[in-house]
Each structure stands twice: as C-alpha cells, then as structure tokens.
Amino acid sequence: MIKNLIFDFGDVFVNLDKPATMREMSKHQIPALSENLLQVNQQYEKGLISSEAFIKSYQTEYPKLQEHQFKNSWNAILIDFPEYRYRFLKKLSEEKNYRLILLSNTNEIHIDWIKENVAFFEDFKACFDAFYLSHEINFRKPDTEIYEFVLQEHNLEAGECLFIDDTKENTEAAKSLGLHTWNIDPEKEDIIDLFTARKELF
Incomplete structure (x- = not known):
C-alpha cells in the first residue's frame, strides 16, 4: 500500500x-x-x-x-510552472491521504529563478511534508545515499513509497532499494494523471 x-x-x-x-x-x-x-x-x-x-x-x-x-x-x-499542477498537489495535501515529499536535483541559481518567477512557489512548497533540494542536503540522484537519507529521515518503508521522476537512471536507482517508481514521460504524461497512470498501486 x-x-x-x-x-x-x-x-x-x-x-x-x-x-x-x-x-x-x-x-x-x-x-x-x-x-x-x-x-x-x-x-x-x-x-x-x-x-x-x-x-x-x-x-x-x-x-x-x-x-x-x-x-x-x-x-x-526553466520554462514555466503550470498552476494546475500546483492545484493538483494542493488538493493532495489537503486530503492528507499520503505523506508528500519533494526530492530534486537542483541548485541555488535555478531556485532563485523559480522564486522570482513563480508567484505561488512558497504555497507549493508548504504543501509538502518535506522539501529536499540536492544543493541543500549535499546528495544528488541517482546516488543511492539520497534515497536512503529520505527513508531514514522519515522512517519510511521503501515498499510503501512511490517515487516519480522523469529520468530513468533516477527511478532505476530508487527501484533497486525497493521503492515503487513512475518514470514519467513529460512529453506524453502529466503528474495530474498519477492515479490513473499507476492505478495498480492505489
């Protein structure tokens, strides 16, 4: 589950x-x-x-x-952040059925751009139970240490986690530790379709 x-x-x-x-x-x-x-x-x-x-x-x-x-x-x-995806996450956050964690390879210059150009960034960030950026925690995907860090930090069972990432290398590393994964194709798929794309898990 x-x-x-x-x-x-x-x-x-x-x-x-x-x-x-x-x-x-x-x-x-x-x-x-x-x-x-x-x-x-x-x-x-x-x-x-x-x-x-x-x-x-x-x-x-x-x-x-x-x-x-x-x-x-x-x-x-960096192109844009469609607000409908934030709305999807906000609804998930309000329903409180899942613990929500962000785990991103990123850096200070990119995040500064996001803060300047995405009006709802702080509200988006507040939807998560934990918000991990690689440059703040000194780990990066696909190194297994970053996934182990998250699992240990929140005492999570790998088999109870679904990790969503657009990079195959990253999802394969997570899968090797027992996490369920969705290697999303941004050209064909959208995060708002999560519960139909991986319906076998829910």
Missing part, C-alpha cells in the same frame, strides 16, 4: 527545455562542456561550492563570459 509520494521537481511540476542551456552557451562560444565543468556542475548541484565559485569556474575556462550571460544560459532550461 502506498503511503508516501516522493516527487521530482523538473519535468514533473516545472516544464524544462533540457538542451536550452547548451544552445544558449553556444552563442557565447561554449560548444561543449569540459570534463572539469561537468564535475563542477555536480559539485554545485550537491551544494559543495557556492554560486560565486560555480560561475568563476566557467569564467576561468571562458574569460569573456559575463555573469549575466552565464546566468541567462544556465536558467534557459
């Missing part, structure tokens, strides 16, 4: 354009990311370096890159 719903954020609630960041960076003569910058991205997502140090890492490799150019490119992945 599912008692706990664990949600990803991007392409579950917030619409993303994942190739957009590199499309924008290519306009500033950054055709691809070095292995060093890929590692820096992961460190930043885990909150192991500051936003200032993160931006500086890019400027070290690309000295002509201006901070505003980088931030605009970095945030290009």
Whole structure:
C-alpha cells in the first residue's frame, strides 16, 4: 500500500527545455562542456561550492563570459510552472491521504529563478511534508545515499513509497532499494494523471 509520494521537481511540476542551456552557451562560444565543468556542475548541484565559485569556474575556462550571460544560459532550461499542477498537489495535501515529499536535483541559481518567477512557489512548497533540494542536503540522484537519507529521515518503508521522476537512471536507482517508481514521460504524461497512470498501486 502506498503511503508516501516522493516527487521530482523538473519535468514533473516545472516544464524544462533540457538542451536550452547548451544552445544558449553556444552563442557565447561554449560548444561543449569540459570534463572539469561537468564535475563542477555536480559539485554545485550537491551544494559543495557556492554560486560565486560555480560561475568563476566557467569564467576561468571562458574569460569573456559575463555573469549575466552565464546566468541567462544556465536558467534557459526553466520554462514555466503550470498552476494546475500546483492545484493538483494542493488538493493532495489537503486530503492528507499520503505523506508528500519533494526530492530534486537542483541548485541555488535555478531556485532563485523559480522564486522570482513563480508567484505561488512558497504555497507549493508548504504543501509538502518535506522539501529536499540536492544543493541543500549535499546528495544528488541517482546516488543511492539520497534515497536512503529520505527513508531514514522519515522512517519510511521503501515498499510503501512511490517515487516519480522523469529520468530513468533516477527511478532505476530508487527501484533497486525497493521503492515503487513512475518514470514519467513529460512529453506524453502529466503528474495530474498519477492515479490513473499507476492505478495498480492505489
């Protein structure tokens, strides 16, 4: 029996354009990311370096890159947050049938953009029993430690959890620990259809 719903954020609630960041960076003569910058991205997502140090890492490799150019490119992945998805979650929260947890790989620059551009963000956040962002807890998916952290923090049984994420690698890692999963396809599926898409679990 599912008692706990664990949600990803991007392409579950917030619409993303994942190739957009590199499309924008290519306009500033950054055709691809070095292995060093890929590692820096992961460190930043885990909150192991500051936003200032993160931006500086890019400027070290690309000295002509201006901070505003980088931030605009970095945030290009974020499209919008349809309010109907927030309404769906709010209803779930009010019904109190499930513990609601958000578990997202994200970073300070992206969350700052969300706070500035999504009027209902704080109300959305308040719907959850726990709200975990990778850069705040120093773990990131698909590392198993992040799922173990959530299970231990709330004394959850893995078999009573449904984890929803758009990235197969992340849902496979959760599944390996015994969680039920829904690898949502954002091009064909929507979180508001949760109870029909995985009706066998409810």
